[in-house]
Amino acid sequence: MDDTLPGKFEITKEGIVHDLREPVGPHELTALHLRKRLEAVMPEELVAHTGTPDVEDEPEGIMRHPDVMVIAMTDMEVPGSFAPRTLVAAIEVVSRSHPGNDWVGKMRDYPLLGIPLYVIFDPRTGEGSVLSDIHPTPDGPRYATRKDFLYGEDVTIAEWTISTADLPRYAATD
Incomplete structure (x- = not known):
């Protein structure tokens, strides 16, 4: 389906999520800023990966694709999807067209997959x-633990603190 229909597909505990819209500039730019800011403070053996493949747990029947995955380079040396328990963190930039996927569905699925940290950046509200x-x-x-932040504040992800200053926000037309 990925080759014939626009958008992005993920398999959740509740079924298939199809986000029809391609990510807009602020979404992609936020992911880029987060990747660069994290990689500037993390050890060299870790990366803030923004590409493919997906994260999949076949026994649970869940396949997700975080916007940014903090993972060791050695854990990327696998055929197929990444094992979710190898991720240090999954980071999502909330989709303008499907915010419930990030705030509800992934909040349910990521702990089920054993991903120890889930970080949400919401360009709609400037919060996370x-x-x-x-x-x-x-x-x-x-x-069990939720720490909210506002854009402009520093945020700690695992043991690394990065700035959220100047992250893009969605405009009314995005």
């Missing part, structure tokens, strides 16, 4: 959250 400390609940694993 760092979610951590996976714990069991009757509805499945969830993040």
Whole structure:
């Protein structure tokens, strides 16, 4: 389907998510800024990866594609999808056309996949959250700790602190 239909596909615990719109400039520029800012402070063996492949847990039936994945270069040397438990963090820039995918679906799926840190940047509102400390609940694993931030503040992702100053925001026409 990726070759014939526009947009991006992911497989969630609830079914297939099809984000019809291609990411707009502020979305891609935010991911680029985050990648560069993180790589400036992380050790050389880690990368803030913005490309393919996906992150997949076949037994759970979930395939996701974070906008930025903090991962060791050695954990990228695999055929096919990355193992989700090798990620240090999954970072998402909220989609203007499908914000629930980032704020609800991925908040549910990422702890289920064992991704220890989930960081959300929302260009619609200029806010974000760092979610951590996976714990069991009757509805499945969830993040126990949530630290909210506003654009302009410094944010700590794992053990690295980066600035959120001057991150792009969506305009009314994006």
